[in-house]
Amino acid sequence: MMRSYEPASNAQLPPPTERIPVVRWLRQNLFSSWFNAILTLASAALIVTLVYGLGRWAIVEARWEVIPANLKLLVVGTYPIDQLWRVWATLYAIGLLSGFSGGLHGGLIRRIALVGAIAAIVLAILPFPLATRGWLLGAAASVGGGFGLGRLAQFATGGRSRRWIKRIEIAVWILSFPIGLVLLNGVGGPLPVIKARNQWGFLLNLLGAVVGIGLSLPLGVLLALGRRSKLPAIRLVCTAYIELIRGVPLISLLFMASIMLQLLLPDNIRPDLVIRAMITITIFSSAYMAENVRGGLQAIPKGQYEAAYAVGLNGALTTILIILPQALRAVIPAIVGQFIALFKDTTLFGFIAILELLNISRSVLSNLEWRGTIFELYVFIGVVFWILCYSMSAISRRIEKRLGVGER
Amino acid sequence: MSVKPDEGIIICRDVHKWFGDFHVLRGISLTVQKGEVVVICGPSGSGKSTFIRTINRLEEHQRGQIIVDGVELTNDLRNIETIRRDVGMVFQQFNLFPHLTVRQNITLAPVWVLKMKRAEADAVAMQLLERVGIPEQADKFPGQLSGGQQQRVVIARALAMNPQIMLFDEPTSALDPEMIKEVLDVMKELAHSGMTMIVVTHEMGFAREVADRIIFFDFGQLIEENTPEEFFHNPQHERTKLFLSQILT
Numbered sequence: 001m002m003r004s005y006e007p008a009s010n011a012q013l014p015p016p017t018e019r020i021p022v023v024r025w026l027r028q029n030l031f032s033s034w035f036n037a038i039l040t041l042a043s044a045a046l047i048v049t050l051v052y053g054l055g056r057w058a059i060v061e062a063r064w065e066v067i068p069a070n071l072k073l074l075v076v077g078t079y080p081i082d083q084l085w086r087v088w089a090t091l092y093a094i095g096l097l098s099g100f101s102g103g104l105h106g107g108l109i110r111r112i113a114l115v116g117a118i119a120a121i122v123l124a125i126l127p128f129p130l131a132t133r134g135w136l137l138g139a140a141a142s143v144g145g146g147f148g149l150g151r152l153a154q155f156a157t158g159g160r161s162r163r164w165i166k167r168i169e170i171a172v173w174i175l176s177f178p179i180g181l182v183l184l185n186g187v188g189g190p191l192p193v194i195k196a197r198n199q200w201g202f203l204l205n206l207l208g209a210v211v212g213i214g215l216s217l218p219l220g221v222l223l224a225l226g227r228r229s230k231l232p233a234i235r236l237v238c239t240a241y242i243e244l245i246r247g248v249p250l251i252s253l254l255f256m257a258s259i260m261l262q263l264l265l266p267d268n269i270r271p272d273l274v275i276r277a278m279i280t281i282t283i284f285s286s287a288y289m290a291e292n293v294r295g296g297l298q299a300i301p302k303g304q305y306e307a308a309y310a311v312g313l314n315g316a317l318t319t320i321l322i323i324l325p326q327a328l329r330a331v332i333p334a335i336v337g338q339f340i341a342l343f344k345d346t347t348l349f350g351f352i353a354i355l356e357l358l359n360i361s362r363s364v365l366s367n368l369e370w371r372g373t374i375f376e377l378y379v380f381i382g383v384v385f386w387i388l389c390y391s392m393s394a395i396s397r398r399i400e401k402r403l404g405v406g407e408r
Numbered sequence: 409m410s411v412k413p414d415e416g417i418i419i420c421r422d423v424h425k426w427f428g429d430f431h432v433l434r435g436i437s438l439t440v441q442k443g444e445v446v447v448i449c450g451p452s453g454s455g456k457s458t459f460i461r462t463i464n465r466l467e468e469h470q471r472g473q474i475i476v477d478g479v480e481l482t483n484d485l486r487n488i489e490t491i492r493r494d495v496g497m498v499f500q501q502f503n504l505f506p507h508l509t510v511r512q513n514i515t516l517a518p519v520w521v522l523k524m525k526r527a528e529a530d531a532v533a534m535q536l537l538e539r540v541g542i543p544e545q546a547d548k549f550p551g552q553l554s555g556g557q558q559q560r561v562v563i564a565r566a567l568a569m570n571p572q573i574m575l576f577d578e579p580t581s582a583l584d585p586e587m588i589k590e591v592l593d594v595m596k597e598l599a600h601s602g603m604t605m606i607v608v609t610h611e612m613g614f615a616r617e618v619a620d621r622i623i624f625f626d627f628g629q630l631i632e633e634n635t636p637e638e639f640f641h642n643p644q645h646e647r648t649k650l651f652l653s654q655i656l657t
Binding site: 301303304306307308309310311312313314317321322325326329403 | 516521565
C-alpha cells in the first residue's frame with residue numbers, strides 16, 4: 001500500500017504565546033500562600049527602608065563638595081600644578097590617536113572614541129574648576145580633531161594602498177606608551193623630572209594598569225607557549241614560574257619588592273619604588289594570564305596543527321597565524337577578567353607607601369575640614385573603578401561579538 | 409641521495425610504525441608513479457590512514473624508508489618542509505581555519521610559505537574556487553558553508569601550493585550522502601588532469617571509475633594490490649573477498 005502526504009498548508013503558524021494579567025502574575029509568584037505573602041511584604045519593607053536611607057544620605061547629608069575640592073589631589077596627587085599640562089598632553093595624544101583610528105576604521109574604535117569624547121563633555125558640565133572644564137572640552141576636541149584627520153586619511157588614500165597608513169598608525173600607537181611615560185615622568189631640561197613619583201594618586205592606578213596589561217599579556221602568551229614546549233628545560237622553567245607566582249598572594253610579592261629589595265640591593269642599582277611595584281604586578285598578572293592563554297591553546301583541535309603543517313607552514317608560523325588567533329579569541333572573557341582584576345589590584349600599591357587613589361584619599365580625611373567624609377570618598381572611588389571596569393567588560397563583549405562572525 | 413625520480417614519485421620501502429606497543433604498520437612497501445591514482449581501502453583500524461599520514465610526516469615512521477619526489481623523509485626539518493610543500497592533503501574532518509575567510513584559507517600558505525604577492529595569491533585562489541565550483545563563497549567563513557563546500561575549499565587550499573601529489577584521507581566519510589557526489593566530482597576532475605593521488609576511501613564507485621590501482625590493507629599490511637577490474641571481479645585473498653562482499657551488498 002502506498003500513501004502520499006500533502007502538507008496541509010504552507011503558511012507558517014505563529015508560536016504559541018502566553019500572556020498573564022498582572023494581578024494573576026502577582027498572585028502566582030508573590031502571594032501564592034500566607035507564608036509567601038509575609039515574606040514578600042517583609043522584603044518590600046526592607047528594600048524601601050534601605051533605598052530611602054541611602055537616598056536620604058546621598059541627597060541630604062552627604063558632603064559631595066569634598067570631591068571637587070580635592071579632585072586634583074585624588075586624580076594626580078602631588079603632581080606640580082605648573083606641570084599638569086603634561087598629563088593633559090598625554091590624554092590629548094590618546095584622544096587624538098583614538099579619534100584618528102576611529103575615523104580611519106570606523107566600527108568599534110569609533111564607538112570607543114565617541115564614548116570617550118562624550119564622557120569628557122559630561123565631566124566638563126560638572127562643577128569642577130573652570131580651567132579643568134576647559135581642559136576637558138579640549139580633550140573632547142582632540143578626539144574630534146583626530147577623527148577628522150582619520151576620515152581625511154581614509155578619503156585621501158581611497159581604495160587599496162592603505163596598508164602603509166595602518167602600519168604607521170600601529171607604530172604610533174605602540175610608541176605612544178613609552179613616549180607618554182617619558183612625558184609624564186620627565187627627562188630633565190625643558191621637561192624636568194617630577195619628584196615624588198609615588199604620590200600621583202589615581203594616575204598611578206591608571207599607569208599601573210596600562211603598564212601591567214601591556215606587558216603581562218605578551219609575557220603570559222610566551223609563558224603559556226613555553227609551558228607547552230617540547231623542550232623540557234623551557235617547559236620546566238615556565239611551569240615553575242607560573243606555579244611559584246600563582247601560589248603567592250600579590251600583597252606579599254609587593255612587600256617583598258618594597259622591603260626585601262630595600263635590604264638586599266644597594267641604593268644606586270635599586271629601581272624606584274613605583275617601578276618595582278609595576279614590575280611586581282606585571283610578574284604576578286602574567287602567571288595568571290599564562291594559564292588563561294594555555295586554556296585557549298588546549299581548546300584548539302589537533303587537526304588545526306595538522307592542516308597548517310600539511311600546507312607547509314612551519315611551527316612558528318602555525319603558532320602565530322593559526323593557533324594563537326583562535327586560542328586568544330576563545331579566552332577573551334578570561335583575559336579581560338584578568339585585566340580588570342589587575343586594574344583593581346593596583347589599589348594594593350597603597351600598602352607599600354605608594355599614594356595611589358585609595359591611599360591618597362586617606363590624606364584627604366586627615367584634613368580637619370573634610371573629617372568624616374569617608375563614605376563620600378569611598379563611594380566616589382567605587383564609582384570610578386566601576387565605570388572603568390565596566391567599560392573594559394563592555395568593550396570585550398563587543399570585540400567577542402565582532403570576532404564571532406562566521407564561527408560555529 | 410641517489411634516488412632517480414623516474415623510479416617513482418613516492419617510494420616506500422618496508423615502512424613500520426608503532427603506537428606504543430601496538431604495531432600499526434607492519435612493513436609497507438609501495439611505489440607510486442607520477443600521475444597515478446591509487447585507492448587504498450580496507451577495514452577500519454587497518455592502518456590505511458596512518459600510512460598516508462606518514463607520507464607527509466604527520467605521523468613519523470620508525471623503520472624503513474619513504475622517499476617523496478626524490479627527497480627522503482628523515483628528522484631533518486628542511487626535508488619535511490620541502491615535502492609538505494609538494495604534498496597536498498585533504499582530511500576527513502576538513503580542518504579549515506575557522507577564523508579566516510575561504511579566500512584567506514587558500515591564500516595563507518602561498519603568501520607566507522611561497523612568498524607570493526597577495527594580489528597574485530588572490531587571483532590564484534579565485535581560479536581554484538572556480539575550479540571546485542564555489543567562487544561565490546570566497547568571502548564567507550568556513551562555518552557558514554555546507555560540509556561538501558568546506559571539503560571543496562580544502563581541496564582548493566591544498567592545490568594553491570601547486571603540489572605534485574595529493575593525499576585524501578577519507579574525504580567523504582564525514583559528509584551527507586547528497587554532498588558526497590560534489591566532492592567526488594572535483595576529485596575525478598583532478599585525477600583526469602594528471603595529478604598523482606593517493607586516496608583512502610570506502611567509495612568503491614569512485615575507485616572503480618578513477619583508480620589505476622587499488623590496494624587492500626589489513627592489520628597494518630598490504631595484502632592485495634590490483635587493477636580495479638581484477639580487484640572487483642577476481643579478488644585473490646580471502647580477506648578481500650569478505651570485505652568486498654560486505655561493502656558491495
